[in-house]
Amino acid sequence: EPEVTQTPSHQVTQMGQEVILRCVPISNHLYFYWYRQILGQKVEFLVSFYNNEISEKSEIFDDQFSVERPDGSNFTLKIRSTKLEDSAMYFCASGTGGNTEAFFGQGTRLTVV
Amino acid sequence: AQSVTQLGSHVSVSEGALVLLRCNYSSSVPPYLFWYVQYPNQGLQLLLKYTTGATLVKGINGFEAEFKKSETSFHLTKPSAHMSDAAEYFCAASSSGSARQLTFGSGTQLTVLP
Numbered sequence: 001e002p003e004v005t006q007t008p009s010h011q012v013t014q015m016g017q018e019v020i021l022r023c024v025p026i027s028n029h030l031y032f033y034w035y036r037q038i039l040g041q042k043v044e045f046l047v048s049f050y051n052n053e054i055s056e057k058s059e060i061f062d063d064q065f066s067v068e069r070p071d072g073s074n075f076t077l078k079i080r081s082t083k084l085e086d087s088a089m090y091f092c093a094s095g096t097g098g099n100t101e102a103f104f105g106q107g108t109r110l111t112v113v
Numbered sequence: 114a115q116s117v118t119q120l121g122s123h124v125s126v127s128e129g130a131l132v133l134l135r136c137n138y139s140s141s142v143p144p145y146l147f148w149y150v151q152y153p154n155q156g157l158q159l160l161l162k163y164t165t166g167a168t169l170v171k172g173i174n175g176f177e178a179e180f181k182k183s184e185t186s187f188h189l190t191k192p193s194a195h196m197s198d199a200a201e202y203f204c205a206a207s208s209s210g211s212a213r214q215l216t217f218g219s220g221t222q223l224t225v226l227p
Binding site: 003004011035038041042043044045048056058091093101102103104105106107 | 151157217
C-alpha cells in the first residue's frame, strides 16, 4: 500500500542551525501539506502546496520556514534558523485534492537544543 | 474561525466494552469532519470522515461516528473495544473536504484494559 514517508524520524539540532525535513509523498498526489505538533499541544496546520507554490499557510509559517518540491518526488520543509520553540513533531501529508482524504507520514521529531 | 474540542484527554475502557470518544466543533458553517488514529511511532491514519449526506459514517476497524448539527458534535464510537484499539485519536475539521487547513482537537489517548 502506498504511503507517505518522512526522514529522518528524529533530528536533533542546535539553536540557530538550519534544518531540512524531508518527505516523499504518494506518487500520484498533487497536494502536499506540513503540520506540526508541539509536545502536549494540538496538531497545527503549517502550509499547503499545490502546483509548485504555496496555496495556504498559517500564521505559524513565517519567514523562517520554506517549502520546496525540488525534484518532483521529495517535498521538504526548511527551517532557516531554528529556535527552541520549533521543537515538535512535524507531519507531512499528501492528497489528490477535492474531497479526498490526506495521507499522513509517521512524522519527524525535531529537537532543538 | 473553527475550533475542535475533544473531551477527555485519556479514556480507559475494558476489552469488549463500548468506546465513546467525544468531539465538538465550533464553526459558523457546517464543516467537514474527520477522525484520525495514531498508533505508537506511526503517522495519522484516517478512520472516517463526514463531508455531506448520511450523518452516520462508518469507518475502518468497526468505528463509526454521527454528525449531529444541533449538538455540533461528531462523537466516535465502537460497540466492542479490542486491545488493538489502544492509540491516540484525533478529531479534526476542515472548511473543505480535503486536508487544507485541518483544525485538530487535542487528541484522546484510548487505553483498553484486559
